[in-house]
Amino acid sequence: MPTITSEKNVDELTLTFTSHFDAPVDRVWQVWEDPRQLERWWGPPTYPATFERHDFVEGGKSLYYMTGPEGDKMWGWWMVTLVDAPHRLELDDGFANADGTPDNAIAPTHTTVTLEATEGGTRMTSHTQFETTEQLQQMIEMGMEEGMTLAIGQIDAILAE
Amino acid sequence: MTDAEIDLVFGALADSTRRSIIARVIVAEQSVSTLASQYLVSFAAIQKHVAVLERASLVRKQRRGREQIVHGNPETLARAARLLDSYEEIWRQRTQRIDAILAEEETHERN
Numbered sequence: 001m002p003t004i005t006s007e008k009n010v011d012e013l014t015l016t017f018t019s020h021f022d023a024p025v026d027r028v029w030q031v032w033e034d035p036r037q038l039e040r041w042w043g044p045p046t047y048p049a050t051f052e053r054h055d056f057v058e059g060g061k062s063l064y065y066m067t068g069p070e071g072d073k074m075w076g077w078w079m080v081t082l083v084d085a086p087h088r089l090e091l092d093d094g095f096a097n098a099d100g101t102p103d104n105a106i107a108p109t110h111t112t113v114t115l116e117a118t119e120g121g122t123r124m125t126s127h128t129q130f131e132t133t134e135q136l137q138q139m140i141e142m143g144m145e146e147g148m149t150l151a152i153g154q155i156d157a158i159l160a161e
Numbered sequence: 162m163t164d165a166e167i168d169l170v171f172g173a174l175a176d177s178t179r180r181s182i183i184a185r186v187i188v189a190e191q192s193v194s195t196l197a198s199q200y201l202v203s204f205a206a207i208q209k210h211v212a213v214l215e216r217a218s219l220v221r222k223q224r225r226g227r228e229q230i231v232h233g234n235p236e237t238l239a240r241a242a243r244l245l246d247s248y249e250e251i252w253r254q255r256t257q258r259i260d261a262i263l264a265e266e267e268t269h270e271r272n
Contacts, residue, residue, distance in 0.1 A: 004253060004256060006249050006252070006253075008245040008246070008249065010245060011180070011183075011184050011187075013245075015245055015248055015249055015252070017249065017252040017253075017256070019256040019260075021259065021260060021263055022263070023263040027263065028259070028263070031259050031262055031263070040258065040262055041258035041261075042255065044254065124256075124259075126252060128248070132171065132174055132175045133174040133175075134171035134172075134174070134175060136245065136248060
């Protein structure tokens with residue numbers, strides 16, 4: 001289990017999340033760089049993400065959707081604003097309409113990810129800046145299935161025993 | 162919290178001056194006139210901002226003599242904190258999935 005710490009700032013609407021993985025920095029960078037690996041963790045198992053486009057270079061764009069149990073799709077986009085492989089990346093993450101065009105009604109969030117080598121592994125820090133509480137609420141609604149997912153995952157694990 | 166109440170809170174927090182007012186009054190109560198002296202906008206504009214925050218229950222206003230005193234409302238701010246908690250949970254679970262991907266490969270290498 002990765003070691004996790006997080007720091008929330010309610011006034012500034014920021015979340016800094018730090019975790020430690022038992023794998024080298026290059027390997028952890030791949031879970032961001034390779035769309036096939038990225039889609040295995042970005043969305044919860046009940047709303048898996050599919051990256052239709054993943055242009056992982058500075059100024060590059062990504063387009064993804066998350067498919068729900070009813071076949072419903074939620075679209076999102078990334079604009080990669082900084083890439084310093086394998087140590088740092090910055091991206092804007094926003095909502096998209098069903099045709100993949102950005103939904104400008106909700107401002108994108110800005111996330112900075114840093115990967116640092118530690119003894120025996122990698123420390124990954126993600127720092128997300130929200131503009132408004134409304135935006136934060138939307139992000140959470142998109143990820144709302146997570147709680148459910150956790151429960152389902154636990155049931156699966158029990159059944160697999 | 163009803164949808165209408167949530168809309169009021171989000172609408173109120175969507176403005177940087179209003180967020181700044183909250184940051185000040187949560188630390189210590191302040192009069193509307195003291196607040197107004199700290200911003201480059203009119204007294205009337207600050208009064209309007211305070212009214213928006215009050216409707217959203219983010220602050221409470223109280224008359225004390227000639228002064229209107231503004232206090233922060235920690236309960237409503239706690240809701241914003243809970244939203245951050247939920248987002249934190251999303252990252253927590255993402256991290257666990259990344260960890261599972263990394264661990265899986267390690268197993269392959271050993272086999």
